[in-house]
Amino acid sequence: MHADAVDxxxxxxxxxxVFHSAFGSPDFTDPRWLxxxxxxxxxxxxxxxxxxxxxxxxxxxxxxxxxHAETPARTxxxxxxxxxxxxxxxxxxxxxxxEAGFTRISIDRFPPAVPGARAADTPxxxxxxxx
Numbered sequence: 001m002h003a004d005a006v007d008x009x010x011x012x013x014x015x016x017x018v019f020h021s022a023f024g025s026p027d028f029t030d031p032r033w034l035x036x037x038x039x040x041x042x043x044x045x046x047x048x049x050x051x052x053x054x055x056x057x058x059x060x061x062x063x064x065x066x067x068h069a070e071t072p073a074r075t076x077x078x079x080x081x082x083x084x085x086x087x088x089x090x091x092x093x094x095x096x097x098x099e100a101g102f103t104r105i106s107i108d109r110f111p112p113a114v115p116g117a118r119a120a121d122t123p124x125x126x127x128x129x130x131x
Contacts, residue, residue, distance in 0.1 A: 005029050009037035016041050021050040027085050032066060035100035042129040048102060053087045054120035062089045066096065093125055102127035
């Protein structure tokens with residue numbers, strides 16, 4: 001399916017048991033819109049499980065404010081472009097998940113599989129829609 005994540009979730013309240021994303025919509029969609037739509041799309045007790053970048057691709061640290069950054073990218077044709085990314089500190093994710101209505105919020109941090117200058121820890125966000 002091809003759809004805007006927020007629009008799709010808003011059109012399917014109470015439809016999902018799990019919202020899973022591996023470096024996807026949580027870091028490419030404004031979380032102030034995405035997370036409330038996700039909690040409503042989950043059934044009571046449903047699980048959100050999402051990985052997010054630990055820092056920006058160029059090495060800049062995760063943000064302390066809910067603000068996107070324009071990060072370098074390439075179009076399918078190879079042309080230079082930028083895209084919006086929300087790379088946030090764990091405390092910011094926790095606050096956003098709580099404000100969206102999630103409970104049982106936890107964040108685990110996994111070290112990079114391969115060390116290097118661009119390697120980053122990966123936060124794994126987990127939260128539940130209240131039962």
